[in-house]
Amino acid sequence: MTSTKILVADDDPNVCEIIRLFCSKQQMDLVVANDGKQALELTEKELPDLIVLDVMMPQMDGFEACREIRKKWDIPIIMLTAKDEEFDRVLGLELGADDYVTKPFSPRELVARIRAIMRRLQPREKQEEELCNQLVFDQLVIDIDKREVTAAEEKVNFRPKEFDLLVHMARSPGSVFSREQLLEQIWGFDYFGDARTIDVHIKKIRQRLQKLPYECIHTVWGIGYKFGVDDT
Numbered sequence: 141m142t143s144t145k146i147l148v149a150d151d152d153p154n155v156c157e158i159i160r161l162f163c164s165k166q167q168m169d170l171v172v173a174n175d176g177k178q179a180l181e182l183t184e185k186e187l188p189d190l191i192v193l194d195v196m197m198p199q200m201d202g203f204e205a206c207r208e209i210r211k212k213w214d215i216p217i218i219m220l221t222a223k224d225e226e227f228d229r230v231l232g233l234e235l236g237a238d239d240y241v242t243k244p245f246s247p248r249e250l251v252a253r254i255r256a257i258m259r260r261l262q263p264r265e266k267q268e269e270e271l272c273n274q275l276v277f278d279q280l281v282i283d284i285d286k287r288e289v290t291a292a293e294e295k296v297n298f299r300p301k302e303f304d305l306l307v308h309m310a311r312s313p314g315s316v317f318s319r320e321q322l323l324e325q326i327w328g329f330d331y332f333g334d335a336r337t338i339d340v341h342i343k344k345i346r347q348r349l350q351k352l353p354y355e356c357i358h359t360v361w362g363i364g365y366k367f368g369v370d371d372t
Contacts, residue, residue, distance in 0.1 A: 155194070176200025183209055192218045214300065278354075317364050
């Protein structure tokens with residue numbers, strides 16, 4: 141069985157060593173970078189299964205490193221931040237991070253988040269068998285088997301969780317989903333993040349579908365979101 145390879149980018153050697161110790165107990169191999177630039181180099185060389193990025197690093201901070209990584213790879217990213225501020229959390233998610241942990245943090249919690257993300261990436265064969273092949277809504281076509289989306293006759297690239305979220309809502313047009321329901325269905329019951337994750341992903345989906353002559357994802361104020369090409 142191949143072990144999970146984790147890249148940790150943090151300029152504090154003590155933090156890296158603590159993470160190494162806890163990851164090794166979970167049969168995870170750790171690759172360490174001391175700054176954002178080195179994180180990019182090691183991502184290219186090692187192609188890790190998951191990346192942990194500290195926000196405050198020399199040469200290139202975690203936000204910039206996250207932005208650059210997302211230009212080439214869809215590797216899951218967890219941000220480490222010493223600031224418990226909404227701006228930092230939202231910015232990290234906007235740049236493509238999958239989760240965040242606020243310093244000081246529990247190594248056990250970090251490892252639990254890593255394991256939760258890796259479990260969510262595993263194939264869901266039973267669910268895929270139950271899904272129909274295509275969902276068609278006028279100029280929007282979602283091919284579930286190929287994981288492709290066509291909007292206004294143009295192929296649109298979606299990140300995995302964005303695609304899963306769109307499909308989940310599109311399979312039940314007109315149904316209203318709360319943020320908590322969507323987190324549980326798409327991210328799983330063991331997800332540690334907050335409902336802000338849903339808002340960020342919905343924003344991304346809307347941006348990717350902006351060439352459509354109609355809105356697909358509608359906000360239901362005080363509750364959540366619903367899918368419908370005719371605002372059903």
